[in-house]
Amino acid sequence: MSDVPASPAARLAIVIVTYNRSTYLADLLRSATALTVPPWRIVVVDNASTDDTPDVVAEAAGWFPEGVLVDRRLDTNTGGSGGFCEGTRTALELGAEWVWLMDDDVEILPEALERFAPAMERFRVIHGRRYDFDGSPFYWQAKFNQFLGVPLPYGFRRTFDDEGYAITNSGTFEGMLIHADVVRTIGLPDPRFFITWDDAAYAWLAAQHTEVVYMDAFVLQRKREQQQVNLGVRHLNDGSPLFRFHVMRNRAYVGRYFAEHGQLHRVGFALGTLLTFAKEVFRLVVVQHTLHGVGDLVRGARASRRIWRDRTWRPMDPAEVPPPPS
Template sequence: MTPSPERPARRAATKKATDVTTTFDPQSATIAVVTYNRSALLTRLLESIERMDPRPGHVVIVDNASSDDTTEVVEGFRSRLGSEIVYQRLDENTGGSGGFSEGMRLAYELGSEWIWLMDDDVEVLPDGLAAMGRWTPRFQSIQGRRYDYDGSEFYWQYRVSVPLGIPIPFAPAGFDESGYREMNSGCFEGMFIHRDIVRRIGLPDPRFFIYWDDTVYGYLASIITRSAIVDEFVLQRTREIRQWDMGTRHLNASSDMYRYYIMRNRGIMKHYYAAHGDYRPVRFAIGTAATFAKEIIRLAAVERRVTRKGWGNLWRGMRDGWRLAHDKAFEVMPALEEA
């Protein structure tokens, strides 16, 4: 699909119209959490929300069919948070993608002006909501910063090469006096987004299951509004992940399931880029090859094992991704309402 000559001007005009919002009201915000069999981590997160000042109006918890005591943990916090809890236990594990799609839907239907997404393996810093709120007059898609498990600064690759469909690893880590950098990606571990953007781009696509879902959602947001990562530390990871430390950058350990979806979901990503005139077949294929190579490096350098199963999941994911990319019946997620 070739973009029409008027597309860039239309995008620019749309962004200008959505850059200014009203005064931030913490009660208008909802924290939406996705959890799965990690009640101890969820407890730490809910305790951190209890310590927040200010707190959000609602806390939505989407439980991906946990088999532990997650339900009992949630019930124990109902009278403690000072925020209304909405708890939704799903009948099956829909992955992070399905969980965040459901969490976004519930938060939107509550009438939330701002929706703050996060996994269960983080804590919110006490002034986190206030820090994010300071940026709401300027942006409608915002990403705060987070500390890693050991207290070090976590670097998130906030810029994506759209033609390649991969993060840009050398995007600057530092901030200038403006206190923000424009981004064209997203991360569901901390995405802070206005309901108007959600209305116009629709819910996150649950078909991803895991991986690339937030990258694509952030890309969609950046098409219609200026998106920014801001120099505000608002979260801290509470789960240690084995990683290869490369200084500012790092490479986390993964799993065979992740390896499959990293490759498979590029087929879904292709459809979203094509729908917005940004799909370039040759360059996207190069990005897919680079993704495959990165996963081999991850196996060798971080997990120190290149197994037949690891290879097999990568190849199987690439095969299924090719099939998805060529599925003519595939449709991207619709807007929630007519703009």
């Protein structure tokens, strides 16, 4: 990989994926206007929204210098995974050297890019910290247990080193900052996930080639309120039927990527899958006070078996990533 440029933010593209949340999107784009270091590009991937999102994007284009905001509206809803795949592709086609991936329901803190700058001189995949919607620090479960194939929680106070970094092998698209050279090594985000596990698996792939870190500096604030239970070591939010289906189905995609790199422990991964199922049932009972939704998990597990049996499955091909600009 080439060296990180001396002025890393000079060609940094923020990639936002949105679907039918125009109010959140408007607030996010408005927060980007207050950045003390302006972004080079902002790519908004609209997953075929049916609300007034196109109008919001058109209006927001006038808040930035001409050409900064790039509107990429898709014909169908490809999920977060498909949106981040297309957004990353678009950013690299434009010539981005860094891509900052985020959902539409966050706001950017004004000094975010300044806070990233020291880490960008040393690392190529970086996460900053987030505040939750109530202003409290948002907890990240941050590291894959390789045997079980699940991210297990750890506390930041015990994790950041003296320089304020924590090495991990997992991540989130609610704030992952990734260098274009890493994307060209591992491929674009895999759109087949649709939602959930996509970001954790993508950061895991990156960690096979470079250090993936969290930095002890806040850069985002979550804005969408959710039903939530604080368990101390982590928070559990509510989940949708779509989430429950994919959280089980996409275990197969995670496992296939592990197998491609010779790091799949089949017995441990099967145990991790059972623990994932149990955690989601626990989430239903404790957060949403119901067992309606267990059927979504069962359907996802059945779909997962079909992916395991698919002999045509291949990982994302790095050759499909746009090359560096000449």
